[in-house]
Amino acid sequence: GRLPSIPRQKNGKRIALIGGGPASLTVARDLAPLGYQLDLYDSQPAGGGFMRSQIPSFRLPPEVLDEEVDYVLNMGIQSHFDTYVESLKSIIDKSYDAIFVGTGAPRGSDLDLPGRQECEKQIHVGIEWLGSVAFEHIQKVGKRVLVLGGGNTAMDCCRTARRLGGEDVKVVVRSEFARMKASPWEIEDAQEEDIPILNNHVPKEFVHEDGKLTGMRFDKVDVVYDSAGKRNLVPTGEELFFAADEVLIAIGQDNAFPWIERDLGIEFGKWDMPQVDKRTFQSSNPKVFFGGDAAFGPENIITAVAHGHQAAVSIDLFLSGKPTQQRPAPGVNLISQKMGVHEWSYDNLVTVDLREKVPHVDKVTALKDRKVEVELGFDVNAAYREAERCLNCDVQTVFDGAKCIECDGCTDICPTDCINFIDNADEDALRRTLRAPANDTTQELYVSEALVQTQRVMVKDENVCLHCGLCAERCPTGAWDMQRFLYSVTKAG
Ligand SMILES: Cc1cc2nc3c(=O)[nH]c(=O)nc-3n(C[C@H](O)[C@H](O)[C@H](O)COP(=O)(O)OP(=O)(O)OC[C@H]3O[C@@H](n4cnc5c(N)ncnc54)[C@H](O)[C@@H]3O)c2cc1C
Numbered sequence: 001g002r003l004p005s006i007p008r009q010k011n012g013k014r015i016a017l018i019g020g021g022p023a024s025l026t027v028a029r030d031l032a033p034l035g036y037q038l039d040l041y042d043s044q045p046a047g048g049g050f051m052r053s054q055i056p057s058f059r060l061p062p063e064v065l066d067e068e069v070d071y072v073l074n075m076g077i078q079s080h081f082d083t084y085v086e087s088l089k090s091i092i093d094k095s096y097d098a099i100f101v102g103t104g105a106p107r108g109s110d111l112d113l114p115g116r117q118e119c120e121k122q123i124h125v126g127i128e129w130l131g132s133v134a135f136e137h138i139q140k141v142g143k144r145v146l147v148l149g150g151g152n153t154a155m156d157c158c159r160t161a162r163r164l165g166g167e168d169v170k171v172v173v174r175s176e177f178a179r180m181k182a183s184p185w186e187i188e189d190a191q192e193e194d195i196p197i198l199n200n201h202v203p204k205e206f207v208h209e210d211g212k213l214t215g216m217r218f219d220k221v222d223v224v225y226d227s228a229g230k231r232n233l234v235p236t237g238e239e240l241f242f243a244a245d246e247v248l249i250a251i252g253q254d255n256a257f258p259w260i261e262r263d264l265g266i267e268f269g270k271w272d273m274p275q276v277d278k279r280t281f282q283s284s285n286p287k288v289f290f291g292g293d294a295a296f297g298p299e300n301i302i303t304a305v306a307h308g309h310q311a312a313v314s315i316d317l318f319l320s321g322k323p324t325q326q327r328p329a330p331g332v333n334l335i336s337q338k339m340g341v342h343e344w345s346y347d348n349l350v351t352v353d354l355r356e357k358v359p360h361v362d363k364v365t366a367l368k369d370r371k372v373e374v375e376l377g378f379d380v381n382a383a384y385r386e387a388e389r390c391l392n393c394d395v396q397t398v399f400d401g402a403k404c405i406e407c408d409g410c411t412d413i414c415p416t417d418c419i420n421f422i423d424n425a426d427e428d429a430l431r432r433t434l435r436a437p438a439n440d441t442t443q444e445l446y447v448s449e450a451l452v453q454t455q456r457v458m459v460k461d462e463n464v465c466l467h468c469g470l471c472a473e474r475c476p477t478g479a480w481d482m483q484r485f486l487y488s489v490t491k492a493g
């Protein structure tokens, strides 16, 4: 087994998970092995949340998702799919011992411009449209499609439209290219699929003939910064019309909790968001926990998983009668990597090799079927080359001042000048006087104890260290060691 076994004898505590995305699934994965009984409710027909309904199949194939989601659901989770929870009170009334809300940020922003109401059928909110495509309620799109917005959702919308029959698909963005929120690689993938991105266009109106959309009008703008550095979009006077059969609006995503009654002891604050403790994920109703996009707004899968682990710790503490603020420490470990005088158990050659490009399936095949996965992955040789570029961020330089004879050998050999033997001073002065000035104040400096011979200290700025190990190789006394750092997140139980 890849996963821990599930005890037959339950511990008698029942937990409701609302939403079946990565946050709730993580809570389920951590608490099921401890004997909790878990009921998961989701409005969709299957688990995975936005990973199933939003992330297109050509990026995340359903088979992969099914396998991973099933690992968790098969831990004895009682799932209630196709079940939209209309009222949190109705769940509380079922006498659960704790409730986890992992309902994401499911509301896509709309664009209330002239013509919006009249052309209801041809204008869609992007995330709703992607959900309908994923569940096959929508199987085709018009030939000419405009996608509004410059984030990753816009990129998924335009690439999906290309696969559903969109031949002339354009992305139209208010801001300039450099300020687009989409990841550069997502933009690149869209452009490779012949999707132009038109920046500095502010949508003005949906144009229609007797309720049938014919296109959209935009104001062209220049980006102008005023003397206070504030950015303004100033119309150039040029107005443009782009013909379209359908428009997808992908301009933002919000939380929405219409199903949570406001008299349940859960306080709501700014933007009508629940007040959730950033460390424990507990709300002001001690039985109700939040995590994933539902807690603090839209993020990503790995953040939802991280929230889920921490919420599971809190729920387990809470149901064991312990304070949720007193959390078990994470596991940390440092292990020397030294194998011989000049030999380390990791490849410490510093290279400047560029990233390998992930091969893609050919475009014609990809655009024929939205379910064909685009990225083919690396072959074995490319994967080895890519792995060799690892920067060994986990291998730390560990300094033992008591062994140092201050020969300066390490200072001479360090390729980035990050080792300094200097007189101690206050932090500002130290930062300025280092051989490579340490201007990034978010990175703490390492300052050793005073050294025996000269009372100087060894100061190191981790930001410039390459983890090459040359200092440890050069040191005649073993005062430097290269040690692998392992960190394991605190898990429930
Ligand atoms: C188009 C798009 C592409 C994305 N691509 C990526 C990506 O490539 N990588 C990445 O890391 N992240 C990506 N994200 C973000 C990622 O999907 C989310 O951050 C993540 O899924 C959040 O997980 P979650 O568990 O908080 O909730 P979600 O995954 O949003 O799941 C919440 C679930 O709760 C259900 N639900 C909501 N309200 C109720 C209710 N009242 N009753 C019952 N069920 C309810 C919803 O239907 C949904 O199934 C993308 C998001 C979008 C919109």
Ligand code: SF4
Binding pocket: 397, 413, 414, 415, 416, 417, 418, 419, 464, 465, 466, 467, 468, 469, 470, 471, 472
């Ligand atoms: S590991 Fe390399 S870069 Fe880092 S301090 Fe040692 S010699 Fe300098």
Ligand code: SF4
Binding pocket: 403, 404, 405, 406, 407, 408, 409, 410, 411, 471, 474, 475, 476, 477, 478, 479, 480
């Ligand atoms: S090489 Fe070793 S002994 Fe010499 S200064 Fe550096 S840490 Fe000290």
